[in-house]
Amino acid sequence: MNALLTVNDVHLAYGEHEVVHGVDLHVPVGPYGLGIIGESGSGKTTIARAILKLHPVVSGSITFAGADVLALKGSDLSTYRREVQMVFQDGDGALDPRMSVLSSVSEPLAIHGIVPKSQRRERVGDLLDEVGLTADLMSRFPHQLSGGQRQRVVLARALALEPRLLVLDEPTSALDVTVQERVLQLVERLREERKLAYVLISHNLAVVDRLCESSVVLYEGTVMESGSTRDLLDSPRHPYTRALRSAVPEIGVHRSALTRISTGVGTSPAGCTYSERCPFALDICRKEVPALLEVDGRQVACHRAGEAMTLPA
Amino acid sequence: MISVRDLRVSYGGTVVAHVPEFDLATGQVLGIAGESGSGKSQTALALMGLTRYSGGTVTGSVTLDGVELSTLSNRQWRSVRGRKIAMILQSPRAALNPTISLGTLFARTLKLHGVPRSERHARMEQALDEVMLDPQILTRYPHEVSGGQAQRFAIALVAALRVDVLIADEPTSALDVTVQSEVIDVLRNLRESHGTAIVFISHDLAVISELADRVMVMRGGEVVEQGLTEQILHEPAEQYTRDLVAAVPVIGRTR
Amino acid sequence: MSRYIASRILQALGVVLGVIVMTFVIARLIPGDPAIAYAGPRASVEELAAVREQFGLDLPMWQQFVSYVTGVLHGDLGISLHTKQPVTSDLIQVLPTTLVLVGIALVFAAIVGIPLGIAAARWHGTFGDVAAKIIAILMVSMPVFWLAILLQIVFFSRLGWLPVAGQYDSAYDSISPLYTVIGVPVIDSLLTGNWPVFVNAAAHMILPVCAIAAYPIGAVAMVTRGSLLENLGEEHVRMVRALGFPERAVFGRFALRPSLNPIVSLIALVFAYALTNSFIVESVFNWPGLGSYAVRAFVSLDIPAILGITLIVALLYVLLNLIVDLAQAVIDPRVRA
DSSP: OOEEEEEEEEEEEETTEEEEEEEEEEEESSSEEEEEEOOTTSSHHHHHHHHTTOSOOSEEEEEETTEEGGGOOHHHHHHHHHHEEEEOSOHHHHSOTTSOHHHHHHHHHHHHTOSOHHHHHHHHHHHHHHTTOOGGGGGOOGGGSOHHHHHHHHHHHHHTTOOSEEEEESTTTTSOHHHHHHHHHHHHHHHHHHTOEEEEEESOHHHHHHHOSEEEEEETTEEEEEEEHHHHHHSOOSHHHHHHHHHSOOTTOOOOOOSOOOOSOOOOOSSOTTTTTOTTOOHHHHHSOOOOEEETTEEEOOTTTTSOOOOOO | OEEEEEEEEEETTEEEEEEEEEEEOTTOEEEEEOOTTSSHHHHHHHHTTOGGGGTOEEEEEEEETTEEOTTOOHHHHTTTBTTTEEEEOSSTTTTSOTTSOHHHHHHHHHHHTTOOHHHHHHHHHHHHHHTTOOGGGGGOOGGGSOHHHHHHHHHHHHHHHTOSEEEEESTTTTSOHHHHHHHHHHHHHHHHHHOOEEEEEESOHHHHHHHOSEEEEEETTEEEEEEEHHHHHHSOSSHHHHHHHHHSOOTTTTO | OHHHHHHHHHHHHHHHHHHHHHHHHHHHHSSSOHHHHHHOTTOOHHHHHHHHHHTTTTSOHHHHHHHHHHHHHTTOOOBOTTTOSBHHHHHHHHHHHHHHHHHHHHHHHHHHHHHHHHHHHHTTTSHHHHHHHHHHHHHHHSOHHHHHHHHHIIIIIISOOSOSSSSSOTTHHHHSOOOOSSSOHHHHHHHTTOHHHHHHHHHHHHHHHHHHHHHHHHHHHHHHHHHHHHHHTSHHHHHHHHTTOOHHHIIIIIIHHHHHHHHHHHHHHHHHHHHHHHHHHHHHHTOOSHHHHHHHHHHTTOHHHHHHHHHHHHHHHHHHHHHHHHHHHHHOHHHHO
């Protein structure tokens, strides 16, 4: 596998408090999608920022196309920033409200100086066309656009520098359902046309299922399960993945919380971080942190991964 | 129990929500589905009489147990809100005053509605038990609890007040998916043990389908379609409704 | 919580240290010869040399700095060149007067400013709001020396209701002698139960306090209004309304407390402004406080006194900020986290 991005045993912290405990990620050269599935507190956004060198890494390494990302400086760093771009969750907050669409999308072109001023407008027009927007939107401002249009503008801006890797943080979460579909189709098309590789962060399993070949399930900064997305979602081996899967709201399906409900008071366990909420937790789970082992074609961090666990009726 | 006829919410002459008719009886759940700008949240505010605080006006009729709500004065509303009808909001932690503890808020609210001091603690404990929260949470502040816990606390508060109707405005939208079903379960419990009627507002049809007996689909301020949940989901009459149903993401469908 | 307190205190000490260094550097950069300022323009060369030696002005700069810092840490701020007394005892003498004046002015500002801001928020969008805003802006815009003199003209010259200057009528010294406790007549008379003097001294305090309090009243009112309006739009206010709480409780109990933070911060800022305003007010009303002392010190280039005054003002400001930070932690639990 031709590795584009490798994240190796990375630990991230906010001050004294560690929020990501040794996470590994592998993204091969595109077209490819790696999904990071996690809820609030999982550390997914912190990891995204660390990949973009927006958050310091306590320990571990990040490699991009063979180069050590953490050691990059000067023009090498500048190149890296061109090749790796982020698409933020909140299209509303990602665009400067005082800058027109034209200014926002041409800003990266100006900063990196890869397109002479006279040609920028044309290039912006091409980019907007690529994301399915018409050129007459160039003079508009963010508040004059719909949520879906804003998200497309953010995409256009991210693509302006011809990146090899995109990091998409919850790209559709803030959008209306009827609009989400079109944005997802857009991402699929861009992926094929540009041979893009991306890391897609989402709590929405259906989106990850659609756009990512492989995925990593994160809970409170630790990888619970990782492998091919299809395997993970069709036959989850980790209790948390199972809980996530069964918690997806589907029409006509009665959801059950496959987690022990949190009463609001409790202490953090020494062992597996998920043991507090896990309905299958044993004593060993609370005492020993399970290692990430290969089970049934994917990696699972669970003491009981090999067993067939069912809830008591 | 609650009946709405020709309800119109307007801001500066523009009608932002128009609901021709619906009725809700004890223990029933009505789901209002719609995207942004559909008018569903405005409808919720109008049912609580809160529109005037944002500078809007409401016309039409809303009757609760025979009492006409649309003509009530501010003073009269105070004996309806928190007693007959209550509301929970989308961002649970933002909906709780950040400078007072959960316990203080709970106690003050019970006191406001005439629960004698001797009874207050017992009611709070019982309500917290129903939503599976430890009473110790009463000493916490909103920023010290998770979103799911805060939302369940809000439901506990409403349960302790023993209201007839609960308006839930996107109660699960801001929550993690594994926590959402906890909140839905708690709401279901509220309806089953207390007979509370619920108006459940959401952009997510799948979530609405879990709890609602009937569904009302809104778009651009107007009601597109309404009827029994089964019917709306499986035999929608309108194209927009079909679009909404189709837009619910399903795992494995697009491989 | 205690970690928060400890870190704030450490930061405060850091600031004080910085001020000490800076005042020393700046004082040495001021043009003019302090020896001449002390001994007078007609002093002979020998007298000047003797003065220089006495005050260590002929020593190398770093030595002067070291002796200055050691002195400060022992409470010795040197000898004032214009009073010829130790600066420390000068300050002890004048400080209470100014602190009482500024303190009461700030309390007055809070008592008047906060309700004014609440009223403006309550009547938001109506004429009441506009009126309140006009009053607040007027308060903030009036130059303090102009206001002080205007108050004297209106309330003394034209109406004859209040005394023009001074802390109390010296006529009372024979009728009902005042015993000095801390050197501030209005406080001393209160402490010694000397009612005639107390009433008189209080009357003498009204105009100066009003002059100093004007700006703070306006600032506090505007910030209160803004903060309250911002909080009124928050979800948690909608929630308590939905729970059935009456508007006055929504305003008073639920919206006000989260709004207090910016107001409390403002008081610390406004204190510094009020303190410097008191310099002028004390001159106009002839009050023997820090302000008058400072004016005389500046005019006579009294370096030790100037350094001492600067240091004291900085210390007061740091102390007040510390108190404000602690108050915020008490009011808003989010700050403690």
